[in-house]
Amino acid sequence: xxxxxxxxxxxxxxxxxxxxxxxxxxxxxxxxxxxxxxxxxxxxxxxxxxxxxxxxxxxxxxxxxxxxxxxxxxxxxxxxxxxxxxxxxxxxxxxxxxxxxxxxxxxxxxxxxxxxxxxxxxxxxxxxxxxxxxxxxxxxxxxxxxxxxxxxxxxxxxxxxxxxxxxxxxxxxxxxxxxxxxxxxxxxxxxxxxxxxxxxxxxxxxxxxxxxxxxxxxxxxxxxxxxxxxxxxxxxxxxxxxxxxxxxxxxxxxxxxxxxxxxxxxxxxxxxxxxxxxxxxxxxxxxxxxxxxxxxxxxxxxxxxxxxxxxxxxxxxxxxxxxxxxxxxxxxxxxxxxxxxxxxxxxxxxxxxxxxxxxxxxxxxxxxxxxxxxxxxxxxxxxxxxxxxxxxxxxxxxxxxxxxxxxxxxxxxxxxxxxxxxxxxxxxxxxxxxxxxxxxxxxxxxxxxxxxxxxxxxxxxxxxxxxxxxxxxxxxx
Numbered sequence: 338x339x340x341x342x343x344x345x346x347x348x349x350x351x352x353x354x355x356x357x358x359x360x361x362x363x364x365x366x367x368x369x370x371x372x373x374x375x376x377x378x379x380x381x382x383x384x385x386x387x388x389x390x391x392x393x394x395x396x397x398x399x400x401x402x403x404x405x406x407x408x409x410x411x412x413x414x415x416x417x418x419x420x421x422x423x424x425x426x427x428x429x430x431x432x433x434x435x436x437x438x439x440x441x442x443x444x445x446x447x448x449x450x451x452x453x454x455x456x457x458x459x460x461x462x463x464x465x466x467x468x469x470x471x472x473x474x475x476x477x478x479x480x481x482x483x484x485x486x487x488x489x490x491x492x493x494x495x496x497x498x499x500x501x502x503x504x505x506x507x508x509x510x511x512x513x514x515x516x517x518x519x520x521x522x523x524x525x526x527x528x529x530x531x532x533x534x535x536x537x538x539x540x541x542x543x544x545x546x547x548x549x550x551x552x553x554x555x556x557x558x559x560x561x562x563x564x565x566x567x568x569x570x571x572x573x574x575x576x577x578x579x580x581x582x583x584x585x586x587x588x589x590x591x592x593x594x595x596x597x598x599x600x601x602x603x604x605x606x607x608x609x610x611x612x613x614x615x616x617x618x619x620x621x622x623x624x625x626x627x628x629x630x631x632x633x634x635x636x637x638x639x640x641x642x643x644x645x646x647x648x649x650x651x652x653x654x655x656x657x658x659x660x661x662x663x664x665x666x667x668x669x670x671x672x673x674x675x676x677x678x679x680x681x682x683x684x685x686x687x688x689x690x691x692x693x694x695x696x697x698x699x700x701x702x703x704x705x706x707x708x709x710x711x712x713x714x715x716x717x718x719x720x721x722x723x724x725x726x727x728x729x730x731x732x733x734x735x736x737x738x739x740x741x742x743x744x745x746x747x748x749x750x751x752x753x754x755x756x757x758x759x760x761x762x763x764x765x766x767x768x769x770x771x772x773x774x775x776x777x778x779x780x781x782x783x784x785x786x787x788x789x790x791x792x793x794x795x796x797x798x799x800x801x802x803x804x805x806x807x808x809x810x811x812x813x814x
Contacts, residue, residue: 377404377447379438379462380454381412383627384476386419387760388451393420393427396768403445405432407454411635418630438462442469452476455548456555460485467498474501474767478564479786481556483794483812486787490814493783501767502786506565507572507779508762511729511745515685515696516573516777518743523733524689527574532672534566534683537704541656541676542618545590545647550654552797557654559585559793563674566683567662568781568789573687576666577788577814581795582805585658589677595648607644608633617706618647660796679704682727692735698757699727729757787814 376392378385392402405413413432420427433441441447442465450466452459452475460480463473467489479502480486493500506512519527536544544562548554555561571577588594595601600618604610607619622633622644632643645651656676663669682699731743766780791814795806 373399373401374448375403375446376400376449376451377406377441377445378402378451378453379406379435380452380458380476381405381407381409381416381631382453383631385416385451385453386627387764388453388474389416389420389430390423391764391768392451393424396764399770400449400768402430404441404447405430406435406438406441407432408435409635409639409641410434411638412631415630415635438465439469442466442471447471449474456481456561457553460489463489463500464492467492467496467500470496470498472499472501474503475786476503477568477786478556478560478790478793479783480790481554481560483791486790486812489783490787500783500786502781502783502789503763503767504565504568504572504779504781504785504789505759505763506569506757507759507777507781508766509757509759510762511696511698511731511757512569512573512759513777513779514731514743514745515687515694518694518731518733519573519687519689520575523692523735524687524694525691527666527668527687527689529668529688530570530574530670531686531688532566532570532670532683533685534563534672534674535678535681536562536674536676537678537681537701538618539704540681541678542590542647543620544654544676545652545656546620546645547643548641550645550647550652552653555654556793557797558674558676559583559655559658559660559796560790563658563660563672563793563796564789566672566674567792568785570662570664570670570672571785571788572778572781574664574666574668576664576668578662578792578795578808579665580663580805580807581660581792581799583658583660583796583799584803585655585660585796585800587652587655588657590647590656591652592648592650601648602646604646605649606642606646608642613646620644655800658796658800660792662792680727692733692738695730695732695734697728697730699729702727784814787812 378388389402392400405416407413410432417429417432420430431445448471450462450471450473452462452473454462456478459475463475466473480489489500518524544550544558549561592601602612602616604612607613607616608622613619622628628643632641636642658674660672661669662672680699680703681701685696687694731745732740733743734740766775791808791812794811795808798806798811
């Protein structure tokens with residue numbers, strides 16, 4: 338889900354679930370006595386823009402953005418250009434190379450580091466920030482392997498620093514409603530969960546154009562993408578995984594599959610390639626202001642190509658994955674992730690001792706061929722293309738009763754901001770004033786990050802061995 342390129346029936350309704358206040362209303366003016374925290378962002382890809390806009394906009398009275406750090410100076414300059422356009426008269430954020438990370442922390446007196454870099458580098462920045470006395474907010478996944486997760490947990494214990502993992506899906510109102518219904522005992526004790534996640538032909542393909550296609554960078558979709566979903570199950574059920582068995586492979590994308598199905602085109606990257614002009618799987622960097630500025634115009638500095646051929650060589654991640662998980666609570670999960678679906682969204686069903694809860698989220702009902710970026714958007718997902726947008730439905734089916742639809746406040750996900758309104762709510766929790774206890778426990782720390790990660794790591798090992806994996810043998814959280 339994250340754009341981190343280098344550095345969401347009829348019947349009587351259950352009581353509505355109130356939406357969390359918007360970011361703008363959540364960020365009250367800090368008191369004169371309250372000192373603003375000093376924050377730096379490392380990894381200035383497209384995903385970082387959500388954080389830089391929040392820190393220079395609605396939360397600038399509480400947090401001062403004082404440093405950028407990236408392997409590419411052009412990307413940092415682009416973010417400064419965007420900030421200058423949004424806030425005329427504001428000076429540029431000081432920019433530091435990756436080698437100057439500690440220098441930046443000392444010179445700018447940083448209190449908080451936001452990590453949005455390539456997944457495999459998360460642990461390094463998190464640990465170094467903690468050791469320098471900083472707290473950390475990191476994009477998911479927290480890291481990409483068990484050793485690095487242990488390293489983060491050890492550093493957090495040793496330093497006493499705070500690590501928050503940006504699990505924005507916890508803040509999506511419909512996901513909060515699921516947690517409320519289960520916690521209220523509406524379906525009794527949960528015995529099993531069936532969870533299917535589908536990525537459409539635009540969104541799914543995008544993981545195979547970028548650095549994510551190399552498992553060494555991302556841990557594969559079991560880590561980079563599914564860590565969101567495994568975290569949701571942990572959070573919804575209030576439990577943790579014990580045993581994982583999985584099967585997965587590269588079925589649709591990659592060089593061999595492309596050649597076998599006649600989808601392969603003779604180009605390495607789309608920009609400037611005639612063979613990519615009518616390829617529906619190609620992304621055209623020049624069509625998007627964001628992609629052009631952050632990547633196409635930054636290539637000369639680091640050689641990174643954001644528009645690689647999804648049917649070219651070098652793909653080492655899976656695109657079709659099935660996972661079985663047994664949890665400490667006794668519940669089981671059957672999970673499937675498909676990265677080449679004609680529609681995008683997910684279906685989750687919870688079977689309980691007193692009924693069943695069903696969630697359907699259609700983010701797009703179909704995928705139109707030939708849709709190009711609209712200029713501002715880095716990638717066109719289904720929710721951004723009007724007649725493709727689907728629906729969200731949450732149904733409670735208690736034993737001996739007709740189904741009831743759980744009404745979720747806050748409107749449709751596309752109207753609430755990114756990730757069904759999760760982004761704006763998460764930012765308010767991360768950077769806004771704390772106004773009382775969060776009864777849903779949505780804030781995720783390093784332990785939550787490790788517990789979500791370990792399911793994907795165990796699945797990756799099971800792919801290789803063909804055997805079930807005891808989670809504690811990988812990482813005892």
